[in-house]
Each structure stands twice: as C-alpha cells, then as structure tokens.
Amino acid sequence: MKFFEVKGTIGQTVPRVDARAKVTGTAPYGDDHPVANPTYASLVTSSIALGTVKSFDDTTARTIPGLLKIFTHHDIGHRIRPGKTMLKRGHMATSIAPLRSRKIHFSGQIVAVVVAETKEASRAAAQALKVEYEAVIPSATIGSPGAKLTKPGAMGDTEIKVGNFEKAFLNAEVKIEAEYETPPQHHNPLELFQTTCAWNGDELTVWESTQSVRGSQHGLAAQLGIKPKNVRVISPFIGGAFGSRGELAQSTALIAFAAKKLGRPVKLVISRREGFTNRTFRAETKHRVRLGATREGKLQALNHEGWELTSRADPFALAGIESGTRLYACENIEAKVHNVTADRQTPGFMRAPPEIPYLFALESAIDELAYALGMDPVELRRRNDTMIDPVKGLPFSSRSLLKCYDEAAAAFGWAKRNPKPCATREGDWFIGWGCATAMYPAQIAPATCRVTLYPNEKVLVETGSHEIGTGAYTIIAQTAADQLGVPLANVKVSLGDSRLPAAALSAGSSSAASVCTVVAKACLKIRAKAKAGTVLKKPIAVLAKNNPEGAPRFLGPFLIGRGLAVIVPGHSHKKHVQYAFGAQFVEVRVHRNTGEIRVPRAVGAYAAGRIMNPRTAKSQLMGGQIWGISSALLEGTEIDVKLARYMNADLSEYLMPVNADIGEITTLLVPEEDKLVNPLGIKGLGELGIVGMNAAIANAIFHATGVRRRKLPIRVGDLFSGENLVG
Ligand code: MOS
Numbered sequence: 001m002k003f004f005e006v007k008g009t010i011g012q013t014v015p016r017v018d019a020r021a022k023v024t025g026t027a028p029y030g031d032d033h034p035v036a037n038p039t040y041a042s043l044v045t046s047s048i049a050l051g052t053v054k055s056f057d058d059t060t061a062r063t064i065p066g067l068l069k070i071f072t073h074h075d076i077g078h079r080i081r082p083g084k085t086m087l088k089r090g091h092m093a094t095s096i097a098p099l100r101s102r103k104i105h106f107s108g109q110i111v112a113v114v115v116a117e118t119k120e121a122s123r124a125a126a127q128a129l130k131v132e133y134e135a136v137i138p139s140a141t142i143g144s145p146g147a148k149l150t151k152p153g154a155m156g157d158t159e160i161k162v163g164n165f166e167k168a169f170l171n172a173e174v175k176i177e178a179e180y181e182t183p184p185q186h187h188n189p190l191e192l193f194q195t196t197c198a199w200n201g202d203e204l205t206v207w208e209s210t211q212s213v214r215g216s217q218h219g220l221a222a223q224l225g226i227k228p229k230n231v232r233v234i235s236p237f238i239g240g241a242f243g244s245r246g247e248l249a250q251s252t253a254l255i256a257f258a259a260k261k262l263g264r265p266v267k268l269v270i271s272r273r274e275g276f277t278n279r280t281f282r283a284e285t286k287h288r289v290r291l292g293a294t295r296e297g298k299l300q301a302l303n304h305e306g307w308e309l310t311s312r313a314d315p316f317a318l319a320g321i322e323s324g325t326r327l328y329a330c331e332n333i334e335a336k337v338h339n340v341t342a343d344r345q346t347p348g349f350m351r352a353p354p355e356i357p358y359l360f361a362l363e364s365a366i367d368e369l370a371y372a373l374g375m376d377p378v379e380l381r382r383r384n385d386t387m388i389d390p391v392k393g394l395p396f397s398s399r400s401l402l403k404c405y406d407e408a409a410a411a412f413g414w415a416k417r418n419p420k421p422c423a424t425r426e427g428d429w430f431i432g433w434g435c436a437t438a439m440y441p442a443q444i445a446p447a448t449c450r451v452t453l454y455p456n457e458k459v460l461v462e463t464g465s466h467e468i469g470t471g472a473y474t475i476i477a478q479t480a481a482d483q484l485g486v487p488l489a490n491v492k493v494s495l496g497d498s499r500l501p502a503a504a505l506s507a508g509s510s511s512a513a514s515v516c517t518v519v520a521k522a523c524l525k526i527r528a529k530a531k532a533g534t535v536l537k538k539p540i541a542v543l544a545k546n547n548p549e550g551a552p553r554f555l556g557p558f559l560i561g562r563g564l565a566v567i568v569p570g571h572s573h574k575k576h577v578q579y580a581f582g583a584q585f586v587e588v589r590v591h592r593n594t595g596e597i598r599v600p601r602a603v604g605a606y607a608a609g610r611i612m613n614p615r616t617a618k619s620q621l622m623g624g625q626i627w628g629i630s631s632a633l634l635e636g637t638e639i640d641v642k643l644a645r646y647m648n649a650d651l652s653e654y655l656m657p658v659n660a661d662i663g664e665i666t667t668l669l670v671p672e673e674d675k676l677v678n679p680l681g682i683k684g685l686g687e688l689g690i691v692g693m694n695a696a697i698a699n700a701i702f703h704a705t706g707v708r709r710r711k712l713p714i715r716v717g718d719l720f721s722g723e724n725l726v727g
Contacts, residue, residue: 001105004679006521006610009482016474018237018386018467027237031194037264038196041255042122044129047574048108049138049644050343050547056112059128064128065170066121067597071258073099080257083223085246085314085346086565087155091212091219094346096313099254104133106314106345108277108646115266119211126590134338138343138644138683141337142286142309150339151547156313159605160391163332168301176368178187179287179426180361181711182694183636184309185282185350186275186646186654191239193249195236195277197256198265206255209406211246212505213464220250224256224666228336228562234494237545239470243349244279246507251278254531276649280348281637283309284318287361291369297383299369303364304335313344320354322571323439324362326579329386343644347506351624352687355440356631356694363384363436363695364710365652367702376419377435377699378405389577397676400607404583404670408605409435411666412585422706429589429598432704436695437581437605441570442674442683444548445514446502446556449524451480452541453530458493459484461522465503465515466496471616471687472480472511478613479516479680483523499541502561503530509565509580509684512612517678518546522610548678549573576676582606582621584628588700589639595719599629609683614669621689622667628693630657636713655713672695 021027046053058070069075082097084090087484111131116122116630139146152155170176196207204226211215213233221228251268259266261605270278270440285308292301301671304324310316321335350356371376373509388395409415417433418424424431449463461480467473477491478703494500522544529540550568559566570578585603590596602625612618634655648654667689694712701719702708709718 001496002235003680007482007485009488010213010612012478012613014474014478014488014613015222016616018473018594025398028123029191029237029239030235031196031267031269033196034208035196035198037114038265038267038508039117039262040112040119040122041258041268042111042126043110043270044109044114044131045274045277046104046107046109048133048135049105051104051133051135052131053102053104053111054134056693057242060309061125061128063401064121064125066117066196067125068115068655070129070189071099072111072124072252073101076100076254076257080253081223081225083219085547087317091215091248091563092538093249093348094311094314095345096311098250100281106277107643109395110251113258114221115258115262119451139489139633140644140725141284141342142307142340143390144342144641147340147342154661155317156319157268158295158317158319158334158337159224160321160385160389162506162702165303167299167334167343168332169290169292169303173295174299174372175290175292176365176372177290178365178710180287180364182285182357182360183712184284184633185635186273186637187242187244187279187281187350187658188275188651188654188689189242189267193270193279194254194268194269195252196265197259199221199260200307206231206233206256208233208252211237211241211466211468211507211630213496213498214502214560216248218563220253221257223253233498234464237681241506242351243507244507245576246349263626272651274650275657276646277345280408280477282350282353283295285357289361289365289688291365293369293373297373297375297380298697300329301332302328302330306358307338307340309344309347310339311344312341313405314346315497316347318354320358320621323441324358325391326389326571326577327437327439328384330390333390351627352440352691355691359692360712362696363692364698365466367434367699368708378409378414378451381437382403383413390507392571392577395576397576398609398672398674399579399581400670400672403609404581404605407668407670408583408585408603411668412603414585423701426593430592430704432588432700432702433699434482434696434703435583435585436689436692438584438691439579440509440582440691441569442578442609443508443570444511444678445510445567446547446551447503447518448501448513448545449518449522450501450541450543451490451519451526452539453484453526453536454539455536457486457490458495459486461519462494462500463503463515463650464498464500465511466506468506470620471613475612476515476615479519480523483520484526502557504567505558505565508567509686509688513678513682513684514611516682518678520680521546578677578683579604580608580685580687584665584696586696586700588697588704589700590704590719597633597701597714597716603666605668605670606688606690607670608685608688609672609677611669611672612680612682617669617685620686622665624689625667625693626657626662627664628690629662631690632694632697633713633715641701651722659701
C-alpha cells in the first residue's frame with residue numbers, strides 16, 4: 001500500500017466550507033426543495049401492536065375540504081414489494097411492509113396514508129379516520145411472556161471462544177459477576193424524517209435526507225418494480241443521521257406510489273411521535289459479565305453474554321461482542337449474543353450501535369473488578385493493555401489507548417482522586433470521578449469519485465457520499481486541495497445525489513477513510529496526467545475507484561453502485577485488526593438531599609489515526625461525549641408492557657440534555673500515525689466519542705455515592721432507597 005504524502009491542507013483547522021450556507025439558511029435540507037403543485041401526506045398509525053385491521057370508517061374524514069385520497073391496504077396490497085433488509089443484502093430497515101395486508105406487526109405501524117391539498121387538511125382527515133382492529137395480546141420486550149429466543153445459529157447470533165473460560169474463572173483469585181441493562185433509545189435528529197416524491201413520466205425524483213442515496217434509489221426501484229435508472233435520490237444536506245437514515249424506510253415507497261396515482265408531487269414530513277415507530281431505534285439489551293483475575297490484576301477469564309431485542313420478522317445483529325473481547329489481554333474469553341424476538345418494529349443502528357450497550361456492561365464490570373482488587377481502575381487497564389488482539393492473535397494496526405489514558409488523566413487531575421467511594425464531598429454534594437475506555441473499529445468501504453481540474457486551477461469533486469453533519473464537504477475539499485496543491489477555496493464538492501459516482505452508505509465512521517482515499521487516488525491520477533510546469537489548456541477529469549482490502553474482490557464498487565452496504569469491519573483483516581481508542585473521564589456530583597445528578601466536567605482523549613481537520617474532528621468527538629451523558633442519565637424509551645407501545649414518544653417526555661445539563665467538555669486529540677489502515681492513515685471518529693461515556697458516568701456515580709447502578713438511564717430516583725439517598 002502506498003502511503004500518500006500530505007502537503008498541508010489536510011490536517012488544518014479550517015472552518016467548514018458549508019458553514020455560511022448552513023447558518024444563513026441557504027443549505028437545502030430534505031423538505032426544503034420546492035415542487036410545483038404539491039400535495040401533502042399524513043400518516044395514520046396503529047393503536048395496537050398485534051392483530052389485524054378489521055375496518056375503516058371514513059365518513060367524517062371524507063368531509064374534510066381538500067382531501068384527495070386515503071390509501072389503505074385495499075389500495076396498496078401487493079403493488080409495493082416489502083424489500084429485503086440491509087443485513088440480508090437488501091436496502092430496507094425492515095421487511096415489515098405496511099399496507100400490504102390487514103396484518104399489524106407492531107404498535108405505531110402505518111395503516112393509512114392520507115393525501116390532501118394542505119398538510120392541515122391531510123392531518124385533519126387522518127385524525128378523523130376511524131380504524132377498527134382485532135387485537136391479539138402482544139409480547140413487548142426481553143423477558144415478556146411470548147418473547148422468544150431465536151434458534152441457535154440463527155442470523156444475529158454471534159459467538160467468540162478463546163481458551164477455557166469456565167476453568168480459568170473457577171481458578172481465578174478475584175472474580176466478579178454482574179448483570180447490566182440498557183434501554184431502548186429513539187432517534188430524534190433535529191431534521192424530522194421526510195420524503196418528497198415527484199414523477200416526470202416514468203422518472204421518479206425523491207428528495208429525502210438519507211445516508212445512502214444509492215441504497216434508497218435501488219431499494220425504491222425494487223419495491224416499485226421499476227428500473228433503478230428511473231429513480232433519482234437527492235440529499236445534499238442532512239440534519240442529523242446517526243444511523244436513523246441508513247436504510248430505506250417503508251414510508252418512502254408509499255409516498256412515491258401515492259404521487260404516481262395522484263399525478264402530482266407528494267410531500268410527507270413525519271411527526272416526532274410517528275418517527276418513534278416508522279424509523280429504527282436502539283434496541284434494549286441485557287448482559288451478564290463474569291471476570292476473573294489474579295490478585296495483581298491480570299485478567300484471566302472474561303465472559304460476556306448479551307441479549308438483544310428484535311422484531312418477529314427480521315433478525316437484527318449488533319454483534320456487540322466483537323469490540324469488547326479485543327480490549328484486554330486475556331487468554332480465556334467466551335462471549336455470545338442472543339436474539340430475542342417480540343412484537344415490535346425492527347430495531348436498527350444508532351451511533352456506535354454495538355459498543356454503546358456492550359461497553360457499558362464491560363467497562364462497568366472492569367470498574368467493579370478494580371474495586372474488588374483494591375486497584376486504581378486506570379492501573380487495572382494499564383496492566384491488561386495489549387498490542388495483540390486476544391481473539392485472533394493478530395497485532396493492532398496501531399493502538400494508543402494508554403497514551404489516551406495518560407493525557408486525559410493528566411488533564412482531568414485524576415492523580416488527586418481519593419480512591420475511596422463516598423469519601424469526597426463539597427457541601428451537600430457527593431463528588432465522584434470515573435473513567436472508561438472508548439473504542440471503535442476503523443472501518444472502510446469501497447468508493448468511486450470523479451475529480452476535474454480546470455485550467456483556472458478550480459477543482460470539482462463529485463461523489464455520491466453524504467454530508468450527515470460530520471464535515472464531509474470540508475475534509476473532502478481539503479483532500480483535493482492538498483493533493484492537487486491548490487487553495488481550498490478553489491475546490492467545489494458535490495455530494496448526496498444518486499447520479500454522482502457511487503460512494504457507500506455513510507455509516508460506521510467509515511466515510512472519511514473511504515471517500516478521502518478515493519479522492520486522493522483521483523488527484524494522483526490527475527497529477528500524473530498534468531505535466532509538471534506546463535499550463536493546462538482544457539480540463540482534466542478522472543474517475544477513480546477504490547476497493548479496499550477485505551471488500552469482495554473486484555466487486556466492491558459494483559455493489560455500492562447498487563446501494564448495498566459493504567463496510568469492511570475492523571476485525572476482518574488478514575494480518576492485523578484495526579481500532580481507534582480513547583479514554584473517557586467524568587466528574588459527577590450527586591446532591592445528598594435530592595439525589596440530583598450533575599456532570600460538571602468531562603475530559604476525553606482520543607487517538608484515531610490521521611486527523612483530517614481538528615475542528616470537525618473535535619466537534620464529532622465532543623458531540624459524542626455529550627450524547628454519552630444523555631445516554632447515561634436521561635435517554636430511554638418507556639414501554640407499556642401490556643400494549644407493547646411506547647409511552648414517551650415525544651420530546652416532552654423523551655429526555656434529552658439541554659445546554660444547562662452539560663458542563664465543561666474537554667476533547668483532546670492524541671497524535672497517532674497508522675500506516676496500515678488506509679493510504680492516508682485515517683481511522684474515523686464519528687462514533688468513537690460516545691463510547692464508554694455511559695460506563696464512565698455509572699462508575700463515577702459509584703465513586704460518589706457507593707451505589708452501583710447497572711441499569712441505564714440512571715436517574716434521581718435510582719439513587720434512593722426509602723427516603724434516604726443510598727450511600
Ligand atoms: Mo451509523 S449508527 O453507523 O449510521
């Protein structure tokens with residue numbers, strides 16, 4: 001592999017090239033695109049979780065002025081195909097197709113789409129439509145009657161086995177065993193989920209914020225039974241993705257179908273409440289962790305079992321044990337994921353999907369082991385650090401975890417910590433300091449692009465990747481400016497259109513590595529074509545493709561062209577494994593009378609290979625730290641277990657932090673050079689910053705109060721026993 005030489009624009013702290021457009025409101029998001037003669041759709045969703053639709057009564061709905069049409073399963077049926085889920089090499093978030101039949105699979109499933117001349121009219125008619133159901137008692141969650149484990153070996157089950165755990169655990173001098181739990185969490189990006197569909201003859205154009213324009217293009221074509229070349233999906237700016245827009249939702253094809261039937265464009269903006277059930281979510285999980293160590297703190301036995309919820313229809317696999325089992329030197333490891341099905345919508349990806357629940361459990365357990373050993377938790381991690389992946393026996397491409405601990409601990413002032421729990425107070429506040437590890441695989445996908453150099457030294461970069469808020473436009477422009485030796489202002493980047501050269505789904509923190517690599521490759525080709533010292537007379541345009549090691553041979557660019565997810569995981573390479581690491585430190589304060597929990601400060605240090613732009617990188621990591629606080633203390637969807645229905649599906653009841661909840665956040669970048677991951681040495685960091693924060697906070701709460709909480713979120717009431725604050 002040739003390591004690209006970097007000249008200077010890469011790595012600079014430059015402001016986002018799209019900053020002005022965003023703050024002045026000229027950057028077009030999904031619903032911003034105006035269409036001629038639009039109509040407006042609203043959804044009707046099921047109030048039961050399991051059963052069938054018996055009948056509709058539209059007597060009142062039909063009287064609403066401006067109503068155009070109510071689409072139900074009578075109108076749709078088999079005219080739209082369900083499509084395959086992404087994990088089954090399709091494009092969909094779920095195979096559960098609403099309006100295909102009268103069957104209801106989960107609470108909040110679409111049972112009708114109402115289209116009218118105005119949004120107000122469609123909403124009024126949707127509210128007036130009466131639906132009669134035949135309800136069956138549903139199973140709500142893991143442990144509910146009727147919730148079932150999938151058959152062993154079914155998709156979604158993952159198992160890792162090294163050495164002999166049971167024997168080593170039995171003989172270990174110090175051991176701990178504990179169970180942990182994480183709640184369902186729902187995507188609430190700033191930009192509401194939306195779709196605008198317009199037909200021109202047989203050609204469909206869709207404006208929808210998505211992490212995969214190609215995936216939506218091909219998925220829609222398959223669902224509607226039309227040619228992919230007749231579908232164009234446009235998504236130049238996205239107001240928050242985080243996995244919520246990774247796969248195609250079932251609602252899009254319904255809107256495309258309605259637009260075709262009515263012969264007019266249809267716009268749909270999904271409400272917050274509907275977003276809770278018509279997109280994916282982070283499913284609830286349960287864990288059992290057992291750790292055994294010598295008195296000196298050498299880990300000898302590690303066992304992590306996880307239970308994850310999925311729908312009846314679709315297996316869903318986080319494979320959450322892949323990361324944590326590679327974190328510590330240990331000769332005896334056993335880990336397993338179980339899938340549990342219930343009557344719920346199919347879950348999906350949410351920022352660091354596997355690591356958030358699984359590292360909460362593991363990094364809490366490591367902290368428990370540190371107390372059992374009477375050892376500083378940082379020292380325990382130091383004693384078990386490894387440059388060799390204990391699962392595969394392969395070296396890490398690079399690993400700077402201890403450097404991250406050194407820098408973060410120094411900045412935090414960890415050395416001043418009184419190790420005793422419940423021993424540090426300031427007035428009425430118990431003060432606790434906790435830490436945990438962040439890790440995330442360095443992943444990469446195939447990509448293609450076209451780069452054009454004009455005689456006036458302007459450059460156009462075209463690739464079907466996406467700006468999901470991470471700074472993609474900026475770092476791609478930096479790459480081209482750097483590699484072609486032109487000013488940054490000369491580079492224009494086009495993203496988010498299925499007609500552009502294909503790039504993969506923007507997910508798994510893989511886009512920086514995938515797209516910057518192929519853009520640098522294109523620039524190299526241009527440099528070879530443009531003779532040094534001569535003046536260009538006409539533009540030079542080159543197409544480049546990159547198919548990274550580990551992707552299907554030769555086929556990577558072809559597959560992403562068809563919108564299929566091809567992301568090479570960090571543990572799948574032949575000679576090494578590749579992960580980014582970080583160290584999370586937090587201070588919590590717990591009020592002795594009210595149990596109020598505050599997080600006045602957090603310090604994180606992260607090493608993720610080459611940093612393309614410290615400004616956008618820190619923004620990603622800091623956003624992760626903040627979401628981590630939210631994930632530990634606030635967020636959680638409540639389920640009515642009798643109805644299998646979400647009880648807090650709106651922003652007044654689904655808790656999220658506001659500015660006043662967030663104290664001082666310090667984000668440190670630890671320099672790291674990695675010559676194995678890809679030719680620019682990029683590991684990716686979109687997800688890294690959130691990982692481990694939940695455990696660091698739970699660990700700090702234990703240090704503050706002496707109370708160990710193993711179930712998230714941890715709230716005021718969880719720290720009381722009777723009338724008194726525990727501890
Ligand atoms: Mo992200 S959860 O990989 O879209």
